[in-house]
Amino acid sequence: MTSRSPLAPPITDQADDIDRVWDVFLYLALGVLAFVVVLVVYVVIRFRRRDDRLPQQKHYNIPLEIAYTVVPFVLVVGLFAITVVTVNAIDDTDTDPDLTVHVTAFQWQWEFEYPESGVRIIGGADTDAPELVLPADSSVLFELESLDVIHSFWITAFRFKRDIIPGTVTEFSVDMSDDAAGEYPNAGVCAEYCGLDHALMRFSVRVLEPAEFDAWLVEQANDQEVAG
Ligand SMILES: [Cu+2]
Known part of the structure; x- marks a missing residue:
């Protein structure tokens, strides 16, 4: 029951699970946002126009390209897996309820x-x-x-x-x-x-x-x- 959701506090174990998934998505998204903002601010300041020379131009950076393909892929697969497992658990119907x-x-x-x-x-x-x-x-x-x-x-x-x-x-x-x-x-x-x-x-x-x-x-x- 440690939800930061603006909704009413959860009153079932299933609702706690859903809030947990929500928190994972939220904090991961905030992390990605922070990372992107830092990069944008860095580029804007570091490569601002000072004279008419272009900054050094580069093509291909295989390690970087692999990293920015693999990392989002792993994040998406992870979020997908967490969602599937949680939804399946929540959809499970108790055949012998109280x-x-x-x-x-x-x-x-x-x-x-x-x-x-x-x-x-x-x-x-x-x-x-x-x-x-x-x-x-x-x-x-x-x-x-x-x-x-x-x-x-x-x-x-x-x-x-x-x-x-x-x-x-x-x-x-x-x-x-x-x-x-x-x-x-x-x-x-x-x-x-x-x-x-x-x-x-x-x-x-x-x-x-x-x-x-x-x-x-x-x-x-x-x-x-x-x-x-
Ligand atoms: Cu109705």
């Missing part, structure tokens, strides 16, 4: 269902943004489904979005950080323009310690049984 959350997107709200306990949280036009409650220090599998058009599930603190395509269930899983507990108002949005009230498709996220989460789930199950 918790499954079934997310249904529809114009223009969200429903979060906890299939193991039958608890359902539904956002409505006349209510506040629905709240997605998650346990810290746990693996969570999300199943995403749409009832109408394409939506996109995005919690910025997860660092990625997933499009929700009608007619298919999209899955991904995350490992909630052990120190993720907290309230994240309006942390989730629909990231795919989906019609008139697209902007209202927000939800809040609340992360509880695992024991508190279990208690919350039992309480919700009891409440919903009474209500239903």
Whole structure:
């Protein structure tokens, strides 16, 4: 959790990984920038016009040409490899998660269902943004489904979005950080323009310690049984 990103702090191990890749790209790019600026400044000063004689002209410098071909090539291959490894690890779906959350997107709200306990949280036009409650220090599998058009599930603190395509269930899983507990108002949005009230498709996220989460789930199950 040492992110310098302007986004909300990451709350999953996967988000930490993405921030790490971001940092590698950022600091490497800053290094290249610094190197280029130093060279440009050096050339501008060292070879500024002093008389009408041209500076010494040179052709071919094999070691230099090899260096400026090989070094960028190695950098690009390295960045590519880091990206592929990280993306593959993040795309890995946990088949035995601590918790499954079934997310249904529809114009223009969200429903979060906890299939193991039958608890359902539904956002409505006349209510506040629905709240997605998650346990810290746990693996969570999300199943995403749409009832109408394409939506996109995005919690910025997860660092990625997933499009929700009608007619298919999209899955991904995350490992909630052990120190993720907290309230994240309006942390989730629909990231795919989906019609008139697209902007209202927000939800809040609340992360509880695992024991508190279990208690919350039992309480919700009891409440919903009474209500239903
Ligand atoms: Cu939407």
